[in-house]
Amino acid sequence: MARSIRHLVFWPTFLILITAVSLSVRDKDSFLANTTAMNNWVLDHFSWLFTLGSVYLLVLAVIIYFSRLGNIRIGGEDAKPMLSKPRWFSITLCTTLAVGVLFWTTAEPLYHLMSPPESLGLEAGSTDAILFSMSTMFLHWSFTPYAIYAVPALVFALAFYNRRQKFSISSMLEPVFGPRITRYSGLIDALALYSLVAGMASTLGTGALTLAGGIGQYTGGETTPLLLGIIISVIVVTFVLSAASGLQKGIARLSSLNAGLLLVLGVFVFVCGPTIFMLKLGVESFGVYLDTFFTRSLFTGAAGNDQWPYWWSIFYWAIWFAWAPVTALFLGRISRGYTVREFLRVNLFYPALFAVAWITIFSSASLYFQLHTDVDLNSVLNDQGVEHVLYSLFDQLPLSGVWIPLLLFIAFVSYVTAADSNTDAIGNLCTRGLTADSEGNSGVPMKVIWGGMVGVVAWVMTSSVGIDGVKMLSNLGGLPALIIILLASGAIWRWLSNPELLNVEANPRRDACAATSHDSKDSAAILDQKAQ
Template identity: 30%
Template sequence: MDRAKKKAPGAVFYVSFCIIVLFVAWGVFFPEQLSQASTAGLHWMRNYFSWFYMLATTIFVLTCLYLAIGPYRHLKLGKPDSKPTYSFFTWLGLLFAAGMGVGLVFWGVAEPVLHYVEPPPGYEAETNEAAKAALTYSVFHWALQPWGVFTIIGLSMAFFKFRRNRPGLISHAFYPLLGERTDGVVGKVINIFATLATAIGVATTFGLSAMQVSGGISEVFGTPNSKVTQLIIIAVVTGLFITSAVSGVNKGMRYLSSSNIIIAGVLMVFVLVLGPTAFLLESFTTAVGQYIGQYIPLSLSLSPYSDGSWRGQWTIFFWAWVIAWGPYVGTFIARISRGRTIREFVFGVLFVPALLGAIWFSIMGGTGLHMQISEGIDIASRAQEHEEVAFFMMLGNLPLGLVLNILGILLITIFFITSADSASYVLSVLSSKGTLNPKTLTKLSWGFLISITAAVLLLSGGLEALRAVAIMTAMPFTVIILVMIVSLIKGLREEFGKLPTN
């Protein structure tokens, strides 16, 4: 069985690995050319395909809603008598370890304050309306849309793996459409695209994590916040993640992810109590109310009659980033979700994280906005130069600021390690014929390579390079996810037809 042996990597591993190595070599030997090419590709993608990303992510969410309330909602991701492997709390902790943890910490304060001084189209900077829009757009960027991507991929992977006994590969989510061709060239091409998207998406996350750990240490201890420091951090965390990786998901990941969700909860409570509590509760209510009331306009609005650079820089980047993350997060979520019903899966993967994201941004971003607007603490100016320091500036200006900053550094560091651990695992699954028990050497090879990729992207252009490469890489995989929806519903219809009727 799958647990009894460890499969060697196949053609998908070697092809994907070589392509990423060539990409890294390009960045090492020709960093300026990589920066110029990525910037040009970013502008082209923004100009011609922003509409596609907006439509696709909205379709993902609507599909999730249909699955949660539709006729297939009681189907289990596994045999009818199977039980969940993890408790609900541990399951949620693992979701955040593999999902949006790094992004929530990186952008939790920076995004709202930057939207306040550089607002979306139609708002005047540094006004009350800009402040409201800042939180509303932040909630929009981190609520249903990104988790809709993960829900579709994770649900498809879990259904075909645990209900239909297919290998744990992206390609086998297309079995109702492709049949045995999922084991042929077409299937391998799909898995190569998924592996490449995952590697680049994870490298983007690594880069953001290194930037924020560096920024946090700089704020607390006065060390230089430089690329050299960021590279050292990547090297140290790569070493730390090896310890977690070799211990396995059930040991290292379980303990780290559970501790991280506790640290994040403690930080939120402290900031809520020590910050402007009434203001934060009002901000949460207002932001969620505006998000719900304006959901369709937010989801489908672009700027065809004006400069669309703001949405390209923010909304389109976030959608592309999470789509590039999709194979990695979706595969990992599928791995830990055996035994849950489709309705429970959608509730846990889509709605609970979306609500927690809204709470996080309302508390952290709301506190940053209050400091910016009412207390004369100019977080925005620092964030315009170094986004990664905004979170720690906010914590440092609260009572017990030093303690909170140390907790913040610990939080992002553990998220960094768990992301590295889960990413190397998923890349190994995708490139080792779908086994849930890939070789440790394969996991470590991917871990080292994506760390090096993150370092190259940081050296060749920093955050802009990370943005550009993520958006371009996500494009082909967006098409794959849309086709995946058709295959999933076809597979669910076939399975539903096999159930006994009363």
């Protein structure tokens, strides 16, 4: 493994995370104060760029879909798909949703209902606040986040398969800056890798707290470091084994299982919950979402000195951007053999529609029980935490004794499904020699190392510092990731005017020289000579 490792990608990220964890344990208050201050600085100075960037990518995706570029086949006209469309969609859906949407679609609407932005003059719990709450859920969880993932994933897919670039985030920048950008590939990949590993740790910590809360429904015990350690260990072992078994086995099978469980869960709540209210409120609020899309998407709170966008929309955009570069590597790699138009349907349009349906069911149900019954889910949220809202909602539905244990299992599978795909991408990013013609990937040891690192960071943070600390670490990667993605989108504009640049036969293989020394100046010089 030592000979195949990309040292300039692996070691900086590994050592920075170890250092951050050590500092957080040594001085918790100072660590949180410093990371919070850095995050506030990023949001204060670049909130406008996050909002513009998110809208820009969605608009760009629409332009691509209806352009000539939509007919281009990823990998060339003779490329064969590595996945069937149903399996491809289930992997895409489940590796991007993760466990967060399962719990936040019931908890987040309550925040917006009871604490809407002050600058908008909405009264808490009012009709306008209800519509604001639901339309905000569509904004945060449907088309915009999937566009942030889909566009860079498409750029990478075309660069990797059609332009024969190496497995690196810098490959997305090569069409804009030329082969010389490869000399910085180690730095670029390490930066994105750091953001993703920290993000996975925060999500794993949140997932562990959620599962511990569900277990507490039966045991009545408190969430202890020992319990969190056991849960995190089981999750890490499962997703590492899944990732190690490969794309066609572990990842694909878990994704299919997860998609099926989510479908069953959604149908059950739709049928047994306030069905008519869900449909009516979902349709009405989706209309509000469409009507106010640009106004709300570009809302920074500057005019009214309102901090709400920092806490919610812009905070979300930073998270999505931080995860997007490495997620793009995985989503792009599994898309060979399909056209660009098919890619956008499977990676943006269909998952976003699924999210719209999910929000219509679960967010509407949460608001219904809060507004029209004696169940005070908002008190549950404030007193017990986000993870208990969904369990409390299911207590009001038939067969809750059966469904709550199943919820625990679905939450477990949801996180594992997302984590194994990211572990696969992380391992590949740290490995030399992966090419568009190679079916292989990184070895098991690399995935074990990063899986263990994610688990250790998640356990230490949740047990001693709290999940906010590692979230801050992840979010700090949002700004450089945003810049990388916006620069990479320049490749799309080149290809829109010159689709022939994506002709596989016209792009000689560059993998052989790039694979020998991904991060050295020698490899950059070789590429420069070939370009000349």
